[in-house]
Amino acid sequence: MSDRIVDPSLWHEGQAKIEWASRFMPVTRSVAAQLKESGSVAGKRIALVLVLEPKTANLALELAAAGADVSVMCGASNTRDDTAAALERAGVAVFARSDASPQQDRDFALRLLDGRPDILVDDGSSVTRLAHTERPGVLDGLIGATEETTSGLRPLRVMERSGELRIPVLAVNDARCKTLFDNGYGTGQSTLFTMLDLLTVPLDRSHVVVAGFGHVGRGFAKHAAALGARVTIAEVDPVRALEAVFAGYAVDTLEHAASTADLLVSATGIAHTIDVQHVLALPEGAAVAVAGGVDQEIAIDALVDAGASRRSVAHAVERFTLPNGRSVLVLDDGDCINCSAGEGNPIEIMDLSFGVQASAVDYLARSGGELGNAVHLIPAEVDDRVARAKLASLNARIDVTSAAQRRFLDSWQHTGRRAKAAEGSDA
Amino acid sequence: MATADHRRRFLGSTERGLGALLQSGSLTGGDVRWTALAPSVNEALTAALDRLGVTVAESRHEGESHLATALSASTVVDSIKVGAWTSSVIRLLGAVTNLSVAHSRTFVRGSGPVALDLARRLVAMGARVVLTGDEPVQLLTAAQRGFTIQQGPIPVPAEVVFVFDTAESVRPLSGADFAPGGPVVAIDAALPVRATTSTSPTEASSFGRAGLVPLAAGAREVALLDAAIFRDSTFDETATDIETAFALHLLALATDEARRGNAAFDPDLIAAADAALAREVLA
Numbered sequence: 052m053s054d055r056i057v058d059p060s061l062w063h064e065g066q067a068k069i070e071w072a073s074r075f076m077p078v079t080r081s082v083a084a085q086l087k088e089s090g091s092v093a094g095k096r097i098a099l100v101l102v103l104e105p106k107t108a109n110l111a112l113e114l115a116a117a118g119a120d121v122s123v124m125c126g127a128s129n130t131r132d133d134t135a136a137a138l139e140r141a142g143v144a145v146f147a148r149s150d151a152s153p154q155q156d157r158d159f160a161l162r163l164l165d166g167r168p169d170i171l172v173d174d175g176s177s178v179t180r181l182a183h184t185e186r187p188g189v190l191d192g193l194i195g196a197t198e199e200t201t202s203g204l205r206p207l208r209v210m211e212r213s214g215e216l217r218i219p220v221l222a223v224n225d226a227r228c229k230t231l232f233d234n235g236y237g238t239g240q241s242t243l244f245t246m247l248d249l250l251t252v253p254l255d256r257s258h259v260v261v262a263g264f265g266h267v268g269r270g271f272a273k274h275a276a277a278l279g280a281r282v283t284i285a286e287v288d289p290v291r292a293l294e295a296v297f298a299g300y301a302v303d304t305l306e307h308a309a310s311t312a313d314l315l316v317s318a319t320g321i322a323h324t325i326d327v328q329h330v331l332a333l334p335e336g337a338a339v340a341v342a343g344g345v346d347q348e349i350a351i352d353a354l355v356d357a358g359a360s361r362r363s364v365a366h367a368v369e370r371f372t373l374p375n376g377r378s379v380l381v382l383d384d385g386d387c388i389n390c391s392a393g394e395g396n397p398i399e400i401m402d403l404s405f406g407v408q409a410s411a412v413d414y415l416a417r418s419g420g421e422l423g424n425a426v427h428l429i430p431a432e433v434d435d436r437v438a439r440a441k442l443a444s445l446n447a448r449i450d451v452t453s454a455a456q457r458r459f460l461d462s463w464q465h466t467g468r469r470a471k472a473a474e475g476s477d478a
Numbered sequence: 479m480a481t482a483d484h485r486r487r488f489l490g491s492t493e494r495g496l497g498a499l500l501q502s503g504s505l506t507g508g509d510v511r512w513t514a515l516a517p518s519v520n521e522a523l524t525a526a527l528d529r530l531g532v533t534v535a536e537s538r539h540e541g542e543s544h545l546a547t548a549l550s551a552s553t554v555v556d557s558i559k560v561g562a563w564t565s566s567v568i569r570l571l572g573a574v575t576n577l578s579v580a581h582s583r584t585f586v587r588g589s590g591p592v593a594l595d596l597a598r599r600l601v602a603m604g605a606r607v608v609l610t611g612d613e614p615v616q617l618l619t620a621a622q623r624g625f626t627i628q629q630g631p632i633p634v635p636a637e638v639v640f641v642f643d644t645a646e647s648v649r650p651l652s653g654a655d656f657a658p659g660g661p662v663v664a665i666d667a668a669l670p671v672r673a674t675t676s677t678s679p680t681e682a683s684s685f686g687r688a689g690l691v692p693l694a695a696g697a698r699e700v701a702l703l704d705a706a707i708f709r710d711s712t713f714d715e716t717a718t719d720i721e722t723a724f725a726l727h728l729l730a731l732a733t734d735e736a737r738r739g740n741a742a743f744d745p746d747l748i749a750a751a752d753a754a755l756a757r758e759v760l761a
Binding site for chain 2: 064066067068069070071072074075105106232236237240241244247248251252253254255256273274276277278279393394395397398399400445446
């Protein structure tokens with residue numbers, strides 16, 4: 052029996068969930084069909100390092116159907132064992148157990164790399180970076196990688212600047228069809244709903260404070276307001292803060308806003324966004340959590356070092372008793388709550404992201420190793436391809452630029468203002 | 479429960495605000511059972527009065543016997559219960575289906591408070607919502623508020639993914655109401671009777687999703703979600719809290735009236751209790 056998954060007999064339940072997701076994933080299916088027709092990924096070894104749940108399984112299966120040799124790895128906290136079993140049964144090599152220790156997770160990642168993938172699809176860039184430190188030989192055969200997240204791209208760009216990045220990376224996260232919808236809508240819905248599922252309180256009239264007004268922060272704020280919350284945004288970027296003002300939100304410093312928060316959420320993807328002083332400022336009984344995120348985005352270690360004690364009070368809910376005598380609720384250990392305590396982003400949203408991923412894989416496969424060792428933006432045609440596929444599935448029609456409009460756009464002599472004859476003008 | 483402290487704080491605030499009045503000695507007597515109330519409210523109200531050291535004679539004040547009627551007439555209680563319910567329904571939909579509210583084509587059947595509150599929240603999340611129903615005046619009011627409405631019995635169009643059935647001024651949904659099209663989730667979103675027990679969805683259906691069961695609808699694949707059955711504790715606990723707080727306000731006002739010699743229950747007390755409760759919630 053394989054040690055790579057928990058229980059192969061769980062496949063039936065996993066398959067039903069995969070089929071449910073498949074009903075709402077027309078974009079991934081459409082793009083993968085194009086890959087199959089072109090043969091671009093046929094025979095390519097593609098390693099997926101993504102949250103292992105039914106939507107990811109659909110991406111894996113569609114790539115496999117397009118002719119790729121697909122393997123999947125996922126850390127324990129983000130692994131659904133029934134999905135892993137269904138994928139394994141379908142012929143995809145899976146390295147993912149929900150009961151894996153951190154050491155086992157690392158071993159799985161190394162075994163995935165030892166399969167010498169041609170293309171690596173990463174989420175958080177942990178395996179891309181691991182390849183650089185522990186399996187540098189694998190990089191020689193790697194056409195490139197794609198990266199799904201904001202927090203994963205940051206270290207890769209640091210590596211690029213320092214000359215340590217040895218492969219081309221496509222910034223899938225930065226594609227419009229990913230960021231605008233996955234970060235902007237999917238994470239907002241899934242993280243907020245998961246938090247409220249854990250807290251079992253309505254949000255009406257609550258004060259929700261969101262650190263960060265990037266795409267995730269906006270999506271979170273939008274959904275919180277829809278459920279009746281008063282929202283305050285904390286930002287370090289003055290332009291984003293101004294955007295928040297124009298969107299109708301209050302803007303304040305995090306520490307000041309925290310003092311009246313019922314729910315304090317970080318949406319920055321930066322460690323120590325919610326630091327000790329912010330938690331200490333919270334009123335008794337407030338909750339604190341992370342939308343998306345990185346380790347120590349809530350400075351839990353520093354909080355404990357400062358004298359806070361913690362105890363579990365419900366599933367994924369801990370009560371921290373603070374040195375100032377107050378107590379607050381920390382959700383899911385400050386983890387990426389929608390994946391670890393929920394089911395990840397909604398299916399149709401991930402369908403867009405995975406449409407971009409499949410297109411990015413296609414782009415890498417076709418690149419013939421011509422791309423430099425850098426973080427590359429996704430070409431605009433990838434976004435167009437994905438958006439058109441989604442619009443087609445919705446029977447939504449769009450216009451095309453007319454010839455007159457194109458002439459105007461291509462001209463430098465006409466500004467669009469009505470031309471006035473020099474003679475006879477009353478100007 | 480993780481947030482029990484938060485709830486106790488809320489009720490504690492009501493108790494502190496009303497403690498002096500209720501402890502004025504005008505409420506004395508023997509045992510009392512608020513039999514007309516939901517058991518959880520009965521329990522919470524009795525406990526609150528116990529904490530205040532107050533016992534109440536059921537026969538002493540007519541206001542007590544009017545509690546159940548007053549609760550059903552309270553606009554504050556109704557508003558907060560509807561909000562808690564619609565929020566719970568939308569969250570449940572997300573948890574059970576893992577589908578996106580934003581961009582979804584959505585039907586909300588009905589035109590009463592639950593329908594309007596559902597529609598408002600769904601639109602704010604990015605759903606494209608159509609309100610449908612049989613009651614023209616309510617639909618006109620909804621249209622005036624900017625909602626897209628469709629009057630009369632119309633089949634659920636092919637592109638609609640969610641259908642919320644509120645049972646408010648609309649006949650029950652059936653499989654015959656669906657035009658051919660893609661998969662659709664039909665949510666029974668009628669405000670639940672509190673006596674009904676709820677349970678967490680655990681057993682996966684043929685859809686692979688716990689909580690979704692197939693509904694026969696001809697060529698259309700319809701997954702039915704009964705929100706009342708699978709509701710979490712949010713709605714019930716919120717309803718208990720707000721009803722108990724309202725009851726305390728009403729009792730305090732009735733007590734005050736009785737002390738002034740007005741033993742007969744005055745229906746205006748309901749509005750007064752609503753106003754007092756609203757001020758407290760807003761504070």
